Amino acid sequence: MLDRLDHALRARPERPAVLTATRTGATRVRATGGELTDLADAFAAALHARGLRAGDTVGVAVRPGPRALAVLLALWRLGLRGAVLDPGAGPDVLRARLALARPSLVLADAAAQAVAGWARPLARRARLALPDLASLGGPVATVGPRLPGCAPALDLGAPRSGVPAFGDSDGDAVIVFTSGTTSRPRAVVHTRASLAAGMESVSALFGGAQAAAGADRPVLGGTFFVLVPSLACGACVALPARSPAVLARQLRRLRPRDTYLTPPQLRDALRAGARFGGRVWTGSAPASAELLARVRGAGADQAWGVYALTELFPAAAVEAREKAAYEGPGDLVGAPLPGVSAAPDGDGQLLLAGPAARHRYLGEDPDPWVRTGDRARLDGAGRIVLEGRSKDMVLRRAENIYPGLYEPALQVPGVELAVLVGVPAGPGAETAGDERLVALVQPRRGVAEDALRDALAGPLARMGSARPDSVLFGQVPLSGRSRKPDRAAASVIAAARLRGRR
Structure with a gap:
C-alpha cells in the first residue's frame, strides 16, 4: 500500500494531496503529491546520511499531517522502524518508553518539543545510555521549522543519490505504545506485512x-x-x-x-x-x-x-x-x-x-x-x-488512558491509597463511552487534605494529557480476599460525589 502510495503521488505530482481549512472553512492546499514525495526523499537521504540502516528504530514525535506522512514514507523506504512518541504523556512515561524502544534517533517537530520542554536533558540522558550515538551529534533532531531551544534541525541537504530502497522483505515497521506502567511500558509492534x-x-x-x-x-x-x-x-x-x-x-x-x-x-x-x-x-x-x-x-x-x-x-x-x-x-x-x-x-x-x-x-x-x-x-x-x-482502561474523548501508568505518581507521602477511575461524562455517556477521569485519593490518618493537594500538584502536572479532571479525597473501597482496590465501586463513589457538587 505504501509503495502504491509513493507511485500514485509521483504519477501526478501537481495534484493536491492534503487539504486543510481556513477559519472560514475555505479549502487550502497543504501539500501536493510532488511536495510530499520530495520531502520524503529528503528525509530518507538525511536519515541514510546519519548512518541509519534497515532495522534501526526512529522515534517520531511529529503532528499528523504532510510532514508526518513524509516521515512514514522515508522510514518505509529505508526499512526503519518508527516508534510513535506522545510528548503529552509526561516525561516519566516517555522516558520509560524510550528506554524500551531505544531509538537511534528521535524526530520531533517544534510543537512536540514545546510540549516536552525537557527534550534537551532527555537527549543528553539518551546519549549516555547509547554512547555510540555521540558521533551523530545527538539523538534528537528537529523536523520542520526550528524554534529557539529546539534540537538541531535534520539536515535535508544530504545527497539523494545512492539512497537504497529496502524492498519487499518483511520486518518491523512501527511501534505504538499502549498500556503498561512507567516501570514496564507496553508497546505494540506491527510488521510491514501487518x-x-x-x-x-x-x-x-x-x-x-x-x-x-x-x-x-x-x-x-x-x-x-x-x-x-x-x-x-x-x-x-x-x-x-x-x-x-x-x-x-x-x-x-x-x-x-x-x-x-x-x-x-x-x-x-x-x-x-x-x-x-x-x-x-x-x-x-x-x-x-x-x-x-x-x-x-x-x-x-x-x-x-x-x-x-x-x-x-x-x-x-x-x-x-x-x-x-x-x-x-x-x-x-x-x-x-x-x-x-x-x-x-x-x-x-x-x-x-x-x-x-x-x-x-x-x-x-x-x-x-x-x-x-x-x-x-x-x-x-x-x-x-x-x-x-475487562481492562481498567478509561476512555476520555477517544483517548485511551491506562491508570496503571499514572497511579504510582499519586503515592506521595501522606497518601494511603489512590486510584484513577472513569465515570460517565454526562447524559448519554454510558452508551457513547465518553468518561471523566477522576483520582480518588485516600489520605493517611491525620494528614490534612490541603497539604496533600500541595504535594500532588507536581505529580499531577507531570501527567500531561492524562491529568485527571477531578481529584476527590475519601476512602478507597476494597474487595476480594486480597483486599485490592475495587475500581468499579470507586467509580460509583466518584460519580455520586461529583453529582453532589452540582
Missing part, C-alpha cells in the same frame, strides 16, 4: 469510494489509516478542522464522499450544526446507535461504527440501521471483516487474529491472537457483541 494488511482492509472497507470521489470529492480524515489508502487510490484528503464551527463549514464546502471522525468530533460537529453527505465512519471510541442515527439524520447516506484496536485495525464494522435494529443485550459492533478471526476465550474475553494483527508486543514473543480486554460473544449471525471491558 501494517500493509491493515491499510488494505481499510481500502476494502471504503470500497474504492476514494477513487470515485476524485479531487472534487475528497476524503475527510486525519489518521494514517485514512490518509494512506485514500491517497494511494487517487483521492486527496482533507484534514478535519479542530474547531467544531470551522469543521461544520468545512463539511459544507467540501461535501466529502467519505468522512472519518472520532465520536467526540462527531458530537461536537453535530452541536455546531454540521451537515453530512455520503458515508461517515467513526471509531477510536464506542459509537452508540443513537449517535450514528443522528449522523444519518444530519444528511449522511450511511453512518458506520468501526471496531478497531491498536493491535488490529480494523476488526469489524456496523452500519447505523443494522445497529439500531439490534435488540439484544450488549453493544453490536458488527461482523468480523474479511480475514479477521474472532472468538471468546474461556473467560469471555474477545480474541482476534488475522493478517492485520500486530506481530507481538515489544520484548515479548509473537502471538497470533490479540487479547482485546473486551468481554464479548458472537451472536447467531457470527457478529461481535461487546459486553463490557
Whole structure:
C-alpha cells in the first residue's frame, strides 16, 4: 500500500494531496503529491546520511499531517522502524518508553518539543545510555521549522543519490505504545506485512469510494489509516478542522464522499450544526446507535461504527440501521471483516487474529491472537457483541488512558491509597463511552487534605494529557480476599460525589 502510495503521488505530482481549512472553512492546499514525495526523499537521504540502516528504530514525535506522512514514507523506504512518541504523556512515561524502544534517533517537530520542554536533558540522558550515538551529534533532531531551544534541525541537504530502497522483505515497521506502567511500558509492534494488511482492509472497507470521489470529492480524515489508502487510490484528503464551527463549514464546502471522525468530533460537529453527505465512519471510541442515527439524520447516506484496536485495525464494522435494529443485550459492533478471526476465550474475553494483527508486543514473543480486554460473544449471525471491558482502561474523548501508568505518581507521602477511575461524562455517556477521569485519593490518618493537594500538584502536572479532571479525597473501597482496590465501586463513589457538587 505504501509503495502504491509513493507511485500514485509521483504519477501526478501537481495534484493536491492534503487539504486543510481556513477559519472560514475555505479549502487550502497543504501539500501536493510532488511536495510530499520530495520531502520524503529528503528525509530518507538525511536519515541514510546519519548512518541509519534497515532495522534501526526512529522515534517520531511529529503532528499528523504532510510532514508526518513524509516521515512514514522515508522510514518505509529505508526499512526503519518508527516508534510513535506522545510528548503529552509526561516525561516519566516517555522516558520509560524510550528506554524500551531505544531509538537511534528521535524526530520531533517544534510543537512536540514545546510540549516536552525537557527534550534537551532527555537527549543528553539518551546519549549516555547509547554512547555510540555521540558521533551523530545527538539523538534528537528537529523536523520542520526550528524554534529557539529546539534540537538541531535534520539536515535535508544530504545527497539523494545512492539512497537504497529496502524492498519487499518483511520486518518491523512501527511501534505504538499502549498500556503498561512507567516501570514496564507496553508497546505494540506491527510488521510491514501487518501494517500493509491493515491499510488494505481499510481500502476494502471504503470500497474504492476514494477513487470515485476524485479531487472534487475528497476524503475527510486525519489518521494514517485514512490518509494512506485514500491517497494511494487517487483521492486527496482533507484534514478535519479542530474547531467544531470551522469543521461544520468545512463539511459544507467540501461535501466529502467519505468522512472519518472520532465520536467526540462527531458530537461536537453535530452541536455546531454540521451537515453530512455520503458515508461517515467513526471509531477510536464506542459509537452508540443513537449517535450514528443522528449522523444519518444530519444528511449522511450511511453512518458506520468501526471496531478497531491498536493491535488490529480494523476488526469489524456496523452500519447505523443494522445497529439500531439490534435488540439484544450488549453493544453490536458488527461482523468480523474479511480475514479477521474472532472468538471468546474461556473467560469471555474477545480474541482476534488475522493478517492485520500486530506481530507481538515489544520484548515479548509473537502471538497470533490479540487479547482485546473486551468481554464479548458472537451472536447467531457470527457478529461481535461487546459486553463490557475487562481492562481498567478509561476512555476520555477517544483517548485511551491506562491508570496503571499514572497511579504510582499519586503515592506521595501522606497518601494511603489512590486510584484513577472513569465515570460517565454526562447524559448519554454510558452508551457513547465518553468518561471523566477522576483520582480518588485516600489520605493517611491525620494528614490534612490541603497539604496533600500541595504535594500532588507536581505529580499531577507531570501527567500531561492524562491529568485527571477531578481529584476527590475519601476512602478507597476494597474487595476480594486480597483486599485490592475495587475500581468499579470507586467509580460509583466518584460519580455520586461529583453529582453532589452540582
